[in-house]
Amino acid sequence: MLSEPSTATVRATLPVVGAAIGDIADLFYRKLFDAHPELLRDLFNRGNQASGAQRQALAGSIAAFATQLVEHPDARPDVMLGRIAHKHASLGVTAAQYDVVHTHLFAAIAEVLGDAVTPEVAAAWDEVYWLMANALIAIEDRLYAQQGVAAGDVWRAWEVTARIEETADVATFQLRPADGAPAPAFRPGQYVSVQVELADGARQIRQYSLSSAPDSPVRSITVKQVHGGGSPDGEVSAHLHAHTRAGDRLRVSAPYGDLVLDGVDAPLLLASAGIGCTPMLSMLDHLAATGHSAPVTVVHGDRSPADHALRIDHERLTGKLPDAAAHFWYEDPEPGHPVDRTGLVDLSGLVVPTGTHAYLCGPLPFMRAVRAQLLAKGVPAADIHYEVFGPDLWFAQD
Structure with missing residues (x-):
């Protein structure tokens, strides 16, 4: 005080x-x-x-x-x-x-x-x-x-065991500790930092959500290449896409992040846009593994189905839950895609059950818009959680 x-x-x-x-x-x-x-x-x-x-x-x-x-x-x-x-x-x-x-x-x-x-x-x-x-x-x-680490001593060497091309500009890197020790436990929704050495000698750091299941022996990060037009923006994702293959090593931090499922036995809404789907995949995997029975509403917005990274997994994991439905909005949909799911995410036609806890990840304008819609539907502000990658501009003054 x-x-x-x-x-x-x-x-x-x-x-x-x-x-x-x-x-x-x-x-x-x-x-x-x-x-x-x-x-x-x-x-x-x-x-x-x-x-x-x-x-x-x-x-x-x-x-x-x-x-x-x-x-x-x-x-x-x-x-x-x-x-x-x-x-x-x-x-x-x-x-x-x-x-x-x-x-x-x-x-x-x-x-x-x-x-x-x-x-x-x-x-x-x-x-x-x-x-x-x-x-x-x-x-x-x-x-x-x-x-279980000393203050600041969060870094370990990890080996890339596989690289999977998800879309034209998204790749998943599967990782395991290079020393053979068990991977540290993490909670669904958390992220790790990855540090790479760039051509000019800088060792830049970026955060990536863990998209794998918490009980998997392998950890996965799914990285979208940011096209920065030659600026520092996107230099780490560009380096990973251009240079990182199976057998390479990366410097990876212990897992952190406060957008996590805390054993909530309540209706859930998992809303994402773009590469913001990655923590939601881990959450869905965890919910399926733990037998979550309350309603789960999955919401995602993207440019097109081809740009929707991990789309098949998004649908598959939702289908594993007994009371769950996925709703995908695309700005440029495939023929036959529902008209009311074309364009930006719009929750007006969705029923949001009483007691819903919402988890949001994606660009800040998307999260602000979804949060406003959820508040209008009566979801308490305390039950709406979000994750921002990069500086948290929620409280920033324009």
Whole structure:
């Protein structure tokens, strides 16, 4: 909880800081990478830096956390903090790095806001930062302990045992630990980070959902090649598609992610778009294996049936459940595809049972649209869960 004097100061300065937080975040990253270029090379996603998405996500999360502290002092945004902490754990972030961030973030605040940063203002926002940082450090420590690894020591060498071409730009890579040890357990819906060394020596990291069944001895990731037009966006997926074959090795993290099924014996709705179907495949496999009997509504949107990666598995696993139905929307459907399933996903014609828990994965506009439709159908916000790959822009200010 924020102290009383700091609460008053943060409340009074939040409009000014909020208006400038984008400029602060931009300057912070410039200062951080000038002092530590290895962080941009080997930790941060260069594509997200180039697009400004990471700046937006940082600005949005700080503003959302500070607003929560002053408007709801007895509550903490645990969903947001948990999502960030899982991502940090999958990257191997350590507590010492929060000191580095603090140094350059507060230098940026002082430079952007100038004389407005009095000692009282600096102290209040310092308190905000460390409340957020220490909460994340505590969650990350628990996540590392759950995996039985030292803080930050999440990486292992994995061997690619097979490569399966799913569509023209999607491939599945089947993996097993290179040391012959058992693969770490994971919960359906979780992801791993994959780090590859690129032509310029950078070791870039991206997250990919585990699309295999949790009880399978082999782990699978399904990767869509992102065509970035020569920019850093998509450089890891392009590298994997161009260079990774059976017998190769990849550096893979322990599994993390908070979009997971927690033994929910209730109606479920699993909604995805594009490559966002991958965690849903693992969830469906788990539901079939555990005998889930409540209704399951499977929803997916894609450009066309040919672009729908793992379509056969999507249908097959849905068919294994006693009370489940799959509904696929395509912008460019095959002849004979239902007219009411053409275009973008539209839940208006679907019955969503009372008590439904929804899980969403796909582009942010898709998830926002589906969430709004579910809220309109009476699904409580607390029962709608989502996964964002890349910076979480849900709270970012446009």
